[in-house]
Amino acid sequence: MFRTIKPSAASADRARLSGGETLEQLVRAEEGLVSRRIFTDPEIYRIEQEKIFERAWFFIGHESEIPNPGDLVTRPCGVDPVVLVRDDEGVIRVFLNSCRHRGMRVCRTDKDNARFLRCPYHGWAYRTDGSLVSVPAESHYGPGELEKEKLGLIPVAQLGIYHGLIFATWNEHAPPLKEWLGDMAWYLDIIVNRTGGIEIVGTPQIWDVDCSWKFAVDNFTDNVHVFSAHQSLVQLGMLPNDPDFACHGNMITTGNGHILHFVKGAPGEAAFLYLGLPKEMWPLFDKNLKPAQKEIAAAHGISAGTVWPNFHWLQLVTSGEMNGHPHAYLNFRLELPLGPTRTRMYSWLAIDKAASAEYRKISYETYVRTFGPGGIFDQDDMENWEDCTIANVGPAAKRHTLHHTMGVNRKTDPNWPGPGRAYSDSYGEMTQRAWYAEWRRMMTAADGAGK
Amino acid sequence: MSGADHLPGSPLHNEVTHFLYVEAKLLDNSRYSDWFSLFTEDVRYWMPVRTTRFLAAGKGFDEDMALIDDNYISLKTRAKRLESDSAWAESPPSRTRHFITNVMVKDGAAGEIAVSSCFMVTRTRSDRDYQFFTGVREDSLRCIEGGLRIARRKILIDQTVITNTNLSILF
Known part of the structure; x- marks a missing residue:
């Protein structure tokens, strides 16, 4: 199906980097050991331009x-x-x-x-x-x-x-979008078509962060950081005072580097059913989703996913203020690398077309108060990404790996009703490992189809 | 709203300008609870997203999307968060300096005072270089129990892309 194109001499696959190492040696994704060098090295950034940003959707x-x-x-x-x-x-x-x-x-x-x-x-x-x-x-x-x-x-x-999401690629040899998405499309149905479609509210927030784009990506399906990184919100009573509170769910990898999770709230918490959408919209889930898709949506409140490499959704249920009630919103995100250590962030709010005016207002307010550059959740993440970047530009740091081993031996969950490889316990680094494995595959693939 | 102007040197202009300076000093001294006490319970504290548009399309502010859009409780949450020891974006704290200029004072609707002021806020954080935030604030002030309070603040930032990491400081 795919024509093979000849790699240019300068970027032959499995090329040795300066210093003699290969990308395979730097990214031991299956072991959860990823070199710090890949985040900040201008040489690797230059290879990314050709191997990823000219090739992916x-x-x-x-x-x-x-x-x-x-x-x-x-x-x-x-x-x-x-x-x-x-x-x-x-x-x-x-x-x-x-x-x-x-x-x-x-x-x-x-x-x-x-x-x-x-x-x-x-x-x-x-x-x-x-x-x-x-x-x-x-x-x-x-x-x-x-x-x-x-x-x-x-x-x-x-x-x-x-479903209204517009994707494009510069790569004539890339597989068609539907094939690129693969099983991820099944999960995108849940996120963007559960009530018959979504629409974007206004224009995106755009801002620049002095970080490697990959640190921002790494953070997106990371549930374990929430309790520590957003500790101020635990102190303010906006998040449960329980280090395990975001572990009640599944991490999923669907192939091609696409990754996601679904997280449940506390047992019996109605705000964490049907992805936090108001009860009057629940019948629409039956109409628009397959039974297994509906089963997943009905049982969970939170979901984050990354369409490889840099498009994300966040379906969150949270309060936007102290002592407030939790409300849902759907956020889309994109990273545009401006250089190895600088990234432009795009953030959109999406609302179900079928939503009431009341839901639209509270969903908007909750989103703006918690996410984006002014959001009291998100701004602490940016601090972390910048510090991760600053600490890893030097030659000593680049000789060492980062650590992504949580759940490296975990077995898949045979009872998960959806496609892909699902792992129960939404504390685990299997999504990041899958993302880095795909990064390594694309960075070392010889042809434009990523083969 | 085009109420009567209160010119520089007039008693109301002097009072408003002094109020804005005091407010700026509270922020630069990290006295967030005291700063928050300057707002009324029906406040809207708001920074719309700005876009690059041609002149004929207006100034590009998007009334449907904001970078900050707080009511009284969410603004209180923001202020209290900054006083916690775990709001990592500001812990350890940035050093800010709020420069407030071009203060213009008019009579507003319903007995309120319509104030516009330009701001330049500098932030320096950790060992990093200066960051600059500039724009205009459109405030509605209300006189309550002999003191001024902020009932509405619309922050019109000059940037369409916020090039400064985040908006973890106050304006």
């Missing part, structure tokens, strides 16, 4: 962000800037945000509605389907000097949409 945005023809937002696809636009015919398209002439960005705002994308530099103008329509001073080109039909905006190699 990336989340770009959600259909609801561009509902009308001409609506556009600017985003990253991997590490390249793109325009996500709905064209005049209503077709969703993703282009490199760069004029074919001198390469200037053709969209310089975060969002807009436009009939044409006009480059300010020399005035080249493109339709929303990417085709080049006008070039000023065109008559000064001689015959054959300007082939406008060949100079449309550069499209992504593949674009895929799953």
Whole structure:
């Protein structure tokens, strides 16, 4: 199914890094031993650009962000800037945000509605389907000097949409999105289609953190950090004063590096059923989900997942304030590496389309108060990612590994009703190990399909 | 709202400016409970997300999404958290300096005072370099029992991408 492309000489698979080590030696994922070097080393970061950010599928945005023809937002696809636009015919398209002439960005705002994308530099103008329509001073080109039909905006190699989530890749040899997602799609159904669909609220929060993008990823399915990293919220009574409180669930790996978990609340706690959604929405779960999907959703309050490499959801049930009641929200996240030790974070709030105005308000408030750069949960995570990064740039630190061994010998749970490999006890580092194993596989794979 | 202006040097302008300086000093001295006592119980303390837009589309503030959106209890939670010993983003604490300028005072609706002020907040943390946060605060102040209280604060930050790690400090 996949054509094999020749690796470039500079990045032959299993290449030795300076110092003579290989990526296989640095990432012993199955043992839970990952070298600190992979987080901060500029040499490894450069390899990531080619092996991961030119090859993987990336989340770009959600259909609801561009509902009308001409609506556009600017985003990253991997590490390249793109325009996500709905064209005049209503077709969703993703282009490199760069004029074919001198390469200037053709969209310089975060969002807009436009009939044409006009480059300010020399005035080249493109339709929303990417085709080049006008070039000023065109008559000064001689015959054959300007082939406008060949100079449309550069499209992504593949674009895929799953329940409104728009993904794209620069890799023409990548498997189609559905195949890339594999069993993860079954779990995405639970998160984004349980009540018939979700929509994005407003624009994403965007902020920069002086950290390796991989520390932010590592944190996302980590339940064990909550009690210590968010200790201030335990002290304020917003989290249970029980170091084991987030262990009542399952960690799941679905293949291709995709990872997730589902966590239950205290027994009999209604706020932790049906992913924390209000009771009046529960019948919609039966309508939209398969029985096993519904069974999982009904029994859990919290879920976090990573679509490899850098798109995440967080379905959380929490209070946004002292002595408050727990409420649910659904958060999407994306990391854009700006360098080996600097990362741009994107964070969206998603709401079930079927939700009441009352639920929308409380879900929004709870999200903003707890997550994003101003959120009283999230801001402590950023401190941790920065300190993890600072401490691991030096040559002495890079000779040592980090430690991801929790549950390294744990057996899979045969009673889990969903696909993938599930491990009961949601305290465990099997999700991170699976993510690093996939990172190593893609970083050392010879061809564009990641084989 | 275009009530009467209270010019610099007028008694109300002097009182409001002094109030904002005192407030800034409380923040820079980590006196978060005292700072919180300056807010009314119906407060909205709010920093909308800003986006880069063309001039004709306005200033780019998104009324549907915020970086901070607190009521009285959640603001109290934020202040109390900063006084705990485990809010790691600020423990050990950053050093902040709140520079408040361009104070403009008008009569607001319902007997309130409409105040706008520019801020530049510097943060230096651990051994790291300075971070800068700038913007405008639009406040509604209320006179309660002889003292001023903040009933509404809309913080219009100048950045569309917050390039400074997080917003674990107060504005």
